[in-house]
Every structure is written in structure tokens, then in C-alpha cells.
Amino acid sequence: MAFVVGNIPRGSHVVLRDGEGAQKVFFLGASCVDLRMGKYGPIPADSVLGVPYGATLRKVAGGKWERLRGGRTELTAEEAAEVIEDNRNLAQDNTAQKMTPEEVKALKGKLGGQEVVDALASSSTTFASKTKFAQEKYLKKKAQKHVQQVVLLRPTxxxxxxxxxxxxxxxxxxxxxxxxxxxxxxxxxxxxxxxxxxxxxxxxxxxxxxxxxxxxxxxxxxxxxxxxxxxxxxxxxxxxxxxxxxxxxxxxxxxxxxxxxxxxxxxxxxxxxxxxxxxxxxxxxxxxxxxxxxxxxxxxxxxxxxxxxxxxxxxxxxxxxxxxxxxxxxxxxxxxxxxxxxxxxxxxxxxxxxxxxxxxxxxxxxxxxxxxxxxxxxxxxxxxxxxxxxxxxxxxxxxxxxxxxxDHSSDAPDRAEPVEQAGPRKRRRQ
CATH class of the missing domain: 3.40.50.150 (Vaccinia Virus protein VP39)
Incomplete structure (x- = not known):
């Protein structure tokens, strides 16, 4: 078994996974110009070529697709061990967000998806008082809705x-x-x-x-x-x-x-x-x-x-x-x-x-x-x-x-041939 070594070349296949977990296989042939994934806009093939498998592409301001480098999205064990508060006193009446849907739509036309998520978090009156677990879950949920990004996977x-x-x-x-x-x-x-x-x-x-x-x-x-x-x-x-x-x-x-x-x-x-x-x-x-x-x-x-x-x-x-x-x-x-x-x-x-x-x-x-x-x-x-x-x-x-x-039992003889008895056993010389 041999895999393509290095970056994604022209003439190969690649599996794209979006933020919601949907996957699709694409062939990067000579005539391939754009890749269309679900509700996302067209992804230029040039943005995928030359990128290593496992990389993440994110749509930024201006409609360009760039490779996402670094960054940590999950809590470590030490950070999780410090969480002792809970969210029992937070109100769930949909009044925590100060921004209106019209303002969010206008913001998405100017900024990238991650900037929109950061703006929503800063405009929420209850985000700062949530636990670290709840904050991480909130950011992931908003990112699935507003951030357009795909992961490039090897077609295994x-x-x-x-x-x-x-x-x-x-x-x-x-x-x-x-x-x-x-x-x-x-x-x-x-x-x-x-x-x-x-x-x-x-x-x-x-x-x-x-x-x-x-x-x-x-x-x-x-x-x-x-x-x-x-x-x-x-x-x-x-x-x-x-x-x-x-x-x-x-x-x-x-x-x-x-x-x-x-x-x-x-x-x-x-x-x-x-x-x-x-x-x-x-x-x-x-x-x-x-x-x-x-x-x-x-x-x-x-x-x-x-x-x-x-x-x-x-x-x-x-x-x-x-x-x-x-x-x-x-x-x-x-x-x-x-x-x-x-x-x-x-x-x-x-x-x-x-x-x-x-x-x-x-x-x-x-x-x-x-x-x-x-x-x-x-x-x-x-x-x-x-x-x-x-x-x-x-x-x-x-x-x-x-x-x-x-089963070879039918081919076997009715009686086994007699086995010759061995002679007297000789004593081993001491």
C-alpha cells in the first residue's frame, strides 16, 4: 500500500469535511477549477493544490480561502480541572444577545466568519459568566453556523x-x-x-x-x-x-x-x-x-x-x-x-x-x-x-x-493395516 507523499498534487483525489461533519470526495483533474461543498461558496482548486493532507482551509474576509495555522480550540486537562462553577443561574430567555439578526447579516458581509463569532461572543451578556465548558460549546455552535471551513483528508x-x-x-x-x-x-x-x-x-x-x-x-x-x-x-x-x-x-x-x-x-x-x-x-x-x-x-x-x-x-x-x-x-x-x-x-x-x-x-x-x-x-x-x-x-x-x-472417510480402508510390534527395548549404556 502506497500513499501520495507530500502535498496534494494535481490528478489525485481529496476528501473534504465541513464544519457539520459532512464529507465529499473530489477529483483534482486538469479541468477542475472550483470545488463546491454544501452551502459553502466555490472553493478554488488552487487553494487545495500544494496543501498537505489534514490541513484546514477557512474562508476569510474578502471571500478568499486560506489555510488555518495553529490555534487551540479545546481545553486541556489542567484547565478543565479548575472548572467548579455551573450555569444554573443563567437565564434562557433569548435576551442575552444584544445584536439583531439584521446587524449579524450586515456584519457577515464585511468580516470573516471567525470575526463574526468573536463579535457575537462579545455582545452576549451571559458569555463571560458561563463556565469554560459552556463557552467552548457556545463558540463551536456559532462557528458551525457562521464559519466556512473544510478539512482536507486523504482518501483512505x-x-x-x-x-x-x-x-x-x-x-x-x-x-x-x-x-x-x-x-x-x-x-x-x-x-x-x-x-x-x-x-x-x-x-x-x-x-x-x-x-x-x-x-x-x-x-x-x-x-x-x-x-x-x-x-x-x-x-x-x-x-x-x-x-x-x-x-x-x-x-x-x-x-x-x-x-x-x-x-x-x-x-x-x-x-x-x-x-x-x-x-x-x-x-x-x-x-x-x-x-x-x-x-x-x-x-x-x-x-x-x-x-x-x-x-x-x-x-x-x-x-x-x-x-x-x-x-x-x-x-x-x-x-x-x-x-x-x-x-x-x-x-x-x-x-x-x-x-x-x-x-x-x-x-x-x-x-x-x-x-x-x-x-x-x-x-x-x-x-x-x-x-x-x-x-x-x-x-x-x-x-x-x-x-x-x-471428508475423506469414505476413501479410507475398512481396517487399518496391522502395526509391527517393536522389539525389546535396549538398555542405554551408562
Whole structure:
């Protein structure tokens, strides 16, 4: 796994997170001029290029976006230990703020967001009498409303997983980052191994496995219809990691004559031979690209059939039960004895039924059905507690894992051969 070292370059991806926690992925291509994030104004791409990952950009007076440097926004443990007062005597009648909404709107047109927050704090009659905790909470709340700032994040697997979950959880089958890490652990994804994969989560599982292999190993990803590669493109992986992914349609594996299918058919089959001199240069390049693509597809199919795979992973949504069942049966036939098989599902009943059939078949051991519990916490001095309003469900999805075994008892002889008795044991010389 390799990351872009240094500052954010042109031609890479970046994840932007605003003050309210919303995230969005952008591609900084040659035609990218502005980045639009929620209700914020356009962010010039030049303000993002050359800035290191993890930096914060803030909109200042004049509409310019500048990098925020330094500054401490949270209390230290020593400062928090000194807080002994409370806010029980403060009136909550909305009369503490002296500035009117019209004055605040006019102030936002002249000054930057942070200056507006400072003006609101100085105009509040109760701000000075609040505790340090309450003051910090007040400033954060006003900053979310009036300060326009974004954090530039590296497009890692975890950041993309959280971004997709916030934007459209159905497109990634409701796969949280903790479930994704558990899938990789149960499937024993390691460098140098071969895996059979059905990934209906926008390529998120494929990208995570490719980074785990680090350029050594093979991932045979099967699909039907379209094969989304959104996560593979946005992870900015190196070419060695991308080459570990080999994509094959499931129909090719189920067909008795796969070479007769259009996906593997020779593009020049049935066409009259034409001398190269009579073919235009553009058409010649197009034919050559199609021929190379067909050769690569046939090589991927031969590589899959060359030897068994070490692991089988199935991640499918509610709309693809038949696809998941066919991919599971096809992958089990190619799985090596002792190989790991992992299935992720969003609902309990189909996964529990599959668990029962595996245990009754006698072809699997260590059959486990798990559900993960995750809860986010606010970690601050003297204020550490779970988030009251969680964006995701605490328990979401199920993971079924097992190891494939082969029963050779029918091939064993009825009676074991007699074992020759050993002769008298010689005494050791003292």
C-alpha cells in the first residue's frame, strides 16, 4: 500500500469535511477549477493544490480561502480541572444577545466568519459568566453556523467508507468500516494469497483487499451487469496494487463454453483480413486495444482456473440474493480445503438459514455468525460520554464465516493395516 507523499498534487483525489461533519470526495483533474461543498461558496482548486493532507482551509474576509495555522480550540486537562462553577443561574430567555439578526447579516458581509463569532461572543451578556465548558460549546455552535471551513483528508479506506455511508448507505450495502475490517480479518486477507470476491459495495471491499495484498497476490472479482469501480479510482492506488484485481463476469464462469461469449470472443473473428497499410491509424489503434483487452480477459480466466483460491468473500445487497447464491456456489467449488469463506448480509434470516445449512452439511468447521456493536464517544476532559444522536445504527449487518473441510472417510480402508510390534527395548549404556 502506497500513499501520495507530500502535498496534494494535481490528478489525485481529496476528501473534504465541513464544519457539520459532512464529507465529499473530489477529483483534482486538469479541468477542475472550483470545488463546491454544501452551502459553502466555490472553493478554488488552487487553494487545495500544494496543501498537505489534514490541513484546514477557512474562508476569510474578502471571500478568499486560506489555510488555518495553529490555534487551540479545546481545553486541556489542567484547565478543565479548575472548572467548579455551573450555569444554573443563567437565564434562557433569548435576551442575552444584544445584536439583531439584521446587524449579524450586515456584519457577515464585511468580516470573516471567525470575526463574526468573536463579535457575537462579545455582545452576549451571559458569555463571560458561563463556565469554560459552556463557552467552548457556545463558540463551536456559532462557528458551525457562521464559519466556512473544510478539512482536507486523504482518501483512505476508512474515510471513503464513512463518506459513502453518509451519502448513500444502500450503494455500499450498509457496510460500516468496522464490518469491513472484520471481513478482512475473518477472510485472512494477506499478501501472496488468492481470493474469490463478489463486491456489490462500489468496489470498497476490492480496494481494501488490494491495499492489503500490497501488489503480491490475486483478487478475482466476479460481477453481473455493471462492475462499479468508484472506490478503486478514488483510493489513488499505485499500479502494482491495481494489477492484483482481475474482474470476471459470473456468466463466463458458469458457461460450458466461455470462449463463445461476447466478453471473450476475438474481435477479429469472422472479419476479412485487411492489410495494415489500408487501415487508418486511428482504427488500427482501436483494434489493437480491443485485441489486448480480450487477451487480458482470457489470461484472467486462465489464472483463476489454474489453481484453487485461498479465500471466498461475498458482499451483496438486498437486491442481489440470486447473484450472491450463484457466486457463493461457484466460489466454494474453487476454494481450497481449509480456506476461509465469509458472507456479509444486512438481514438475519437469510444469513442464519445459510449458517444452519453449513453446520448440517459437515463441509465446514468454525461456523460463526456475528453482529458488531459500535458506538461513537465524545472524548473531552470531564465530558466523555457516548454521542446522544448517532448517525448510524448501533448494530447493522451480520457476518457469517467458516472454514471449508473435505471428508475423506469414505476413501479410507475398512481396517487399518496391522502395526509391527517393536522389539525389546535396549538398555542405554551408562
Amino acid at each position: 479506506v476508512m474515510e471513503l467508507c464513512e463518506t459513502y455511508m453518509k451519502q448513500s448507505r444502500n450503494k455500499v450495502c450498509g457496510l460500516r468500516f468496522d464490518y469491513l475490517s472484520s471481513l478482512l480479518c475473518h477472510a485472512d486477507v494477506r499478501s501472496g494469497a488468492r481470493y474469490f470476491l463478489l463486491d456489490c459495495a462500489a468496489g470498497l471491499v476490492t480496494g481494501a483487499m488490494a491495499q492489503q495484498l500490497a501488489g503480491c497476490g490475486e483478487i478475482f472479482r466476479v460481477f453481473r451487469g455493471g462492475c462499479p469501480e468508484k472506490a478503486l479510482a478514488e483510493l489513488d492506488m499505485v499500479e502494482a496494487d491495481r494489477k492484483t484485481v482481475r474482474q470476471l463476469p459470473l456468466e463466463v464462469l458458469l458457461s460450458a463454453d466461455p470462449l463463445s461469449l461476447e466478453w471473450l470472443k476475438d474481435p477479429f473473428e469472422g472479419q476479412p483480413a485487411v492489410p495494415d497499410a489500408e487501415i487508418e491509424a486511428q482504427m488500427a489503434l482501436r483494434y489493437e486495444a480491443r485485441l489486448n483487452r480480450t487477451k487480458q480477459r482470457r489470461a484472467d480466466l486462465e489464472a483463476l482456473k489454474a489453481r484453487p483460491v485461498d479465500g471466498l468473500i461475498i458482499v451483496a445487497g438486498d437486491e442481489d440474493p440470486d447473484l450472491a447464491s450463484e457466486a457463493l456456489q461457484t466460489g466454494l467449488a474453487m476454494l481450497i480445503p481449509g480456506g476461509r469463506v465469509v458472507v456479509y448480509g444486512q438481514h438475519l434470516q437469510p444469513v442464519a438459514a445459510l449458517q444452519g445449512s453449513w453446520r448440517a452439511s459437515g463441509q465446514f468447521v468454525d461456523v460463526r455468525l456475528e453482529q458488531l456493536f459500535t458506538r461513537e464517544y465524545q472524548v473531552l476532559p470531564q465530558r466523555t460520554h457516548p454521542h446522544m444522536a448517532a448517525e448510524s445504527q448501533l448494530c447493522e449487518g451480520y457476518i457469517l464465516s467458516a472454514s471449508k473441510v473435505v
